[in-house]
Amino acid sequence: MRTSKFLETLFKIISGTTLLFALGCSDKTIGPTLEVEVEVPVEVEVDSSSLNFGNRESFGKVRINVRAASGIDVDRDTLTEAGNNDGLENAQPIASDIAVSGYADQQNDIIDWYSIEGRAGKVIRLDIDTESGSNDLDLFLYKDLGDGSGELVDSSLSVSNIESLVFPEDGIYFIEVSAFSGAAPYILSVADSDGGALARSQGTRLSSLAGSCVSSNSCSKARSGQWIMTTSKTFSDKMANSSKNEKAATQEEMINAMGMTLDGGAGTSLLQTGMKDYSAQGWIDLASSVGQTAVPWGENDSSLLSFSSDDLNGDGIPDQQELLLTVLIGKRINSDKSITSLKSVGINYTRTLKTLPNDNSALIEEQFASHYSLIKLEEAWDSRILNAKGLEDVLVAVLDTGIAPLTGPEAHPDWADVDTDASDSTGKLRYGFDFVSETDIDGDDVPGIDSDPTDIGPPENTSFHGTHVAGTVAAPTDNGIGVAGVGRSVSIMPLRVLGDCGCGSTFDILQGNLYAAQLPNSSDRIPGQRADIINMSLGGGGFSQVAQDVYNDVRAQGVIIIAAAGNESTDEPSYPASYQGIVSVSAAAHGEGGTPSDVILAQYSNFGATVDVSAPGGQSFADSNGDGFGDGVLSTVGLSLNSSGYASFNGTSMAAPHVAGVAALMKSVHQNLTPDQFDEALTNRTIVLDVGSSGRDDSFGTGLIDAFNAVRIAEQLAGISPTPQPDSPAPEPAEPVANATANPSSLDFGSGLLSLNMEIRNSGDKGSSLNVSNITTNSAALIVASSEIDSNGLGTYAVTIDREQLADGSNQLEININTSANSVNVPVNIFMPASGTSGNAGQLHIVLLDASSLRQQDCALLSAEEGLYSVEFEDVKTGDYFALAGSDSDGDGLICGPFEACGAYESLGNISQITEEEVDLTVTYSLFDLFPSGQFRGCN
Numbered sequence: 001m002r003t004s005k006f007l008e009t010l011f012k013i014i015s016g017t018t019l020l021f022a023l024g025c026s027d028k029t030i031g032p033t034l035e036v037e038v039e040v041p042v043e044v045e046v047d048s049s050s051l052n053f054g055n056r057e058s059f060g061k062v063r064i065n066v067r068a069a070s071g072i073d074v075d076r077d078t079l080t081e082a083g084n085n086d087g088l089e090n091a092q093p094i095a096s097d098i099a100v101s102g103y104a105d106q107q108n109d110i111i112d113w114y115s116i117e118g119r120a121g122k123v124i125r126l127d128i129d130t131e132s133g134s135n136d137l138d139l140f141l142y143k144d145l146g147d148g149s150g151e152l153v154d155s156s157l158s159v160s161n162i163e164s165l166v167f168p169e170d171g172i173y174f175i176e177v178s179a180f181s182g183a184a185p186y187i188l189s190v191a192d193s194d195g196g197a198l199a200r201s202q203g204t205r206l207s208s209l210a211g212s213c214v215s216s217n218s219c220s221k222a223r224s225g226q227w228i229m230t231t232s233k234t235f236s237d238k239m240a241n242s243s244k245n246e247k248a249a250t251q252e253e254m255i256n257a258m259g260m261t262l263d264g265g266a267g268t269s270l271l272q273t274g275m276k277d278y279s280a281q282g283w284i285d286l287a288s289s290v291g292q293t294a295v296p297w298g299e300n301d302s303s304l305l306s307f308s309s310d311d312l313n314g315d316g317i318p319d320q321q322e323l324l325l326t327v328l329i330g331k332r333i334n335s336d337k338s339i340t341s342l343k344s345v346g347i348n349y350t351r352t353l354k355t356l357p358n359d360n361s362a363l364i365e366e367q368f369a370s371h372y373s374l375i376k377l378e379e380a381w382d383s384r385i386l387n388a389k390g391l392e393d394v395l396v397a398v399l400d401t402g403i404a405p406l407t408g409p410e411a412h413p414d415w416a417d418v419d420t421d422a423s424d425s426t427g428k429l430r431y432g433f434d435f436v437s438e439t440d441i442d443g444d445d446v447p448g449i450d451s452d453p454t455d456i457g458p459p460e461n462t463s464f465h466g467t468h469v470a471g472t473v474a475a476p477t478d479n480g481i482g483v484a485g486v487g488r489s490v491s492i493m494p495l496r497v498l499g500d501c502g503c504g505s506t507f508d509i510l511q512g513n514l515y516a517a518q519l520p521n522s523s524d525r526i527p528g529q530r531a532d533i534i535n536m537s538l539g540g541g542g543f544s545q546v547a548q549d550v551y552n553d554v555r556a557q558g559v560i561i562i563a564a565a566g567n568e569s570t571d572e573p574s575y576p577a578s579y580q581g582i583v584s585v586s587a588a589a590h591g592e593g594g595t596p597s598d599v600i601l602a603q604y605s606n607f608g609a610t611v612d613v614s615a616p617g618g619q620s621f622a623d624s625n626g627d628g629f630g631d632g633v634l635s636t637v638g639l640s641l642n643s644s645g646y647a648s649f650n651g652t653s654m655a656a657p658h659v660a661g662v663a664a665l666m667k668s669v670h671q672n673l674t675p676d677q678f679d680e681a682l683t684n685r686t687i688v689l690d691v692g693s694s695g696r697d698d699s700f701g702t703g704l705i706d707a708f709n710a711v712r713i714a715e716q717l718a719g720i721s722p723t724p725q726p727d728s729p730a731p732e733p734a735e736p737v738a739n740a741t742a743n744p745s746s747l748d749f750g751s752g753l754l755s756l757n758m759e760i761r762n763s764g765d766k767g768s769s770l771n772v773s774n775i776t777t778n779s780a781a782l783i784v785a786s787s788e789i790d791s792n793g794l795g796t797y798a799v800t801i802d803r804e805q806l807a808d809g810s811n812q813l814e815i816n817i818n819t820s821a822n823s824v825n826v827p828v829n830i831f832m833p834a835s836g837t838s839g840n841a842g843q844l845h846i847v848l849l850d851a852s853s854l855r856q857q858d859c860a861l862l863s864a865e866e867g868l869y870s871v872e873f874e875d876v877k878t879g880d881y882f883a884l885a886g887s888d889s890d891g892d893g894l895i896c897g898p899f900e901a902c903g904a905y906e907s908l909g910n911i912s913q914i915t916e917e918e919v920d921l922t923v924t925y926s927l928f929d930l931f932p933s934g935q936f937r938g939c940n
Contacts, residue, residue, distance in 0.1 A: 066844060560675045742758055772793025
């Protein structure tokens with residue numbers, strides 16, 4: 001039998017012809033006809049009279065039997081299901097290998113409860129239909145305490161289309177799906193990994209926000225009862241002619257009206273807010289004032305549910321509850337469009353330094369052997385290019401733990417030799433300031449912010465991290481003492497934004513950025529000189545639109561911002577390095593050959609699509625180039641950490657200042673260097689050595705920073721006649737190299753999902769291009785269809801599986817993406833529950849469609865009986881028909897929509913006309929519109 005138009009319209013593959021189809025029901029079942037445009041690749045004839053009843057009968061009966069795929073279930077109380085799972089006592093039991101289609105509504109069906117047996121490490125995934133920007137569902141996980149009660153384990157509170165949580169251990173759990181705002185269909189499933197979560201960089205898990213500061217390498221947590229906010233253009237325009245005090249008064253009035261206190265940034269565009277009353281009643285009052293309940297469960301469940309009992313600050317309120325309310329209150333204010341004076345609202349995170357401390361002795365020889373030789377620093381200094389050894393007027397702001405003492409018994413010999421006051425306007429160290437405002441992490445002798453950026457330790461907490469970073473950027477050189485810095489003669493603006501424990505709040509870090517850029521800030525001071533470059537060897541936590549707004553403003557001042565990519569050995573974005581406009585630096589380490597071309601990605605370094613460039617980060621525990629020195633990064637530290645004043649550290653914290661130092665040398669040669677010019681030089685690969693894969697890659701970005709070529713490019717940009725460099729041709733922009741990648745790099749459909757998104761992108765050099773030639777799979781059960789792609793085939797694809805073609809158990813399949821640049825293989829994992837069992841798709845609309853007109857000929861609305869749906873249509877005329885079945889969980893009268901059950905004869909992957917008087921088909925779930933033409937009407 002030839003393929004029908006209906007089959008050709010199922011997926012948005014590649015379209016060449018547009019036809020107009022009429023969709024809808026016959027007069028006996030529904031009213032007006034719905035007309036939509038449908039993309040089809042070719043005109044395809046429909047077989048004539050494929051169904052006939054023999055003996056020259058013109059009419060007959062057609063029986064359609066529908067089975068819900070094993071591994072799927074349905075929410076008991078959608079708009080079309082009459083059950084109840086709104087309370088914990090009515091939690092709906094679901095299997096651990098099942099996918100549930102549901103619906104939550106902030107007005108009428110706020111909460112759905114489920115009970116499940118969880119396995120440690122498995123991922124609970126909630127896919128949400130966020131077609132409307134106001135649709136926001138949250139996910140909560142509770143431990144079943146065995147007596148019908150539960151204790152909160154974790155929650156996922158993002159505003160993205162995916163929420164996910166991990167079972168911490170084997171056991172029985174309760175899952176709560178809660179509508180924060182709007183109304184949305186969803187699919188709840190369990191997978192082996194987070195691999196399918198395209199929006200994970202925006203995710204907000206309570207467990208991540210509650211991270212501990214016990215280890216200085218993993219100190220990233222949200223600060224309960226604190227928020228950061230940026231004011232809007234509307235506010236700026238309104239207060240354009242007002243003084244700072246007038247702005248501050250207006251802001252305070254606005255914040256007080258919200259039930260909060262204005263704790264920092266008054267009169268500026270960046271505010272820190274807190275609570276009027278940190279008692280239990282204070283939390284309840286503040287939550288109520290913004291329309292937020294104090295607990296994430298309903299009133300009837302209050303006696304059955306609880307938070308973890310941890311209460312570190314001893315105020316009688318569980319830490320979990322404080323943190324949860326902090327997130328939810330922030331979300332509530334951020335979503336309130338009536339507050340026109342605010343641009344964005346976020347959590348005030350505690351950020352951490354990005355280092356792996358490891359003491360070592362200090363010598364210049366060791367510096368060059370261990371790390372400076374990798375970036376050709378000596379060649380840059382010896383190039384005879386004017387100011388290639390650094391210019392004193394170039395200023396690099398180091399936002400970190402401050403600088404080692406310059407006076408007294410702890411005075412550092414190297415730094416104290418060239419400066420004794422880091423806060424004045426002269427010397428090697430200029431315009432320093434202490435922005436650590438939080439008393440619990442300040443740790444110095446003067447509470448709150450002050451003009452003294454000295455890092456007084458204790459060494460076991462701060463490691464004199466800022467002193468080490470500043471030393472790599474521009475330690476005093478040619479003074480006959482100690483070590484050298486990359487920027488050599490350039491100056492440092494030491495800004496203390498990380499306090500005791502090496503931790504600092506997002507608000508303090510952002511205030512340091514504003515200060516460095518000569519923008520209004522909480523210090524009420526504007527430094528006499530704007531920093532040319534900012535280095536942040538710190539990070540952690542998630543994305544904040546408030547922070548992005550500030551970094552945009554800082555970059556607009558002409559400041560080059562550089563940050564460490566992170567030390568978690570993951571492709572998860574780390575902030576601030578992953579913000580737009582910030583140069584993210586991964587850590588390279590010596591390879592066995594010992595030359596720059598032999599470098600490898602340090603085992604601790606983060607990687608991924610947001611990495612821009614790499615630099616030496618050190619591996620003190622290794623001597624890969626066999627020079628007799630450990631491969632760590634050697635720089636200055638406080639005497640109380642190492643009596644010599646020098647030590648070797650490892651980390652992306654150590655890599656970032658290499659790049660900042662090189663940028664400072666470029667700025668010394670070309671005083672008008674802009675952030676865009678620096679970015680372009682990275683993109684063109686004129687200031688890097690191409691290492692790893694050809695062109696840009698996710699490990700090294702555009703390559704390993706090259707100081708020698710950097711100063712030569714700066715000379716070109718300045719319009720200066722090039723200084724001859726014997727036996728070294730001038731660097732030229734590299735031919736852009738494309739590199740196709742898939743995100744996620746693997747797909748996990750679990751036991752119930754039918755469709756997942758996959759993005760194909762060009763992760764190579766800016767300016768490079770590639771075309772997707774073809775996409776193939778190793779199984780007919782895998783169907784890859786375009787969703788939102790450009791003319792080159794780059795963009796989002798819907799990957800759909802036909803479970804009817806798969807064997808029971810685990811199925812390992814593969815998608816092969818062939819492009820003009822390279823090929824990419826994407827592993828696909830699918831689990832099929834044992835055959836012979838049927839799932840539950842709730843009420844189904846079983847539709848008989850005319851194959852030519854796609855008009856509904858008959859329709860039946862059925863519930864399952866022993867897992868099966870069966871209907872016999874009578875008085876069916878001899879002709880051409882399709883059989884379709886689907887659910888309508890959102891109650892819009894249309895079936896087979898996103899997050900709804902759908903099936904067709906013979907299968908969704910092989911739709912065929914009916915040729916027999918009895919046919920069988922199976923329904924399962926999809927996250928997307930299966931029909932580009934739009935959905936089909938049900939029996940309503």
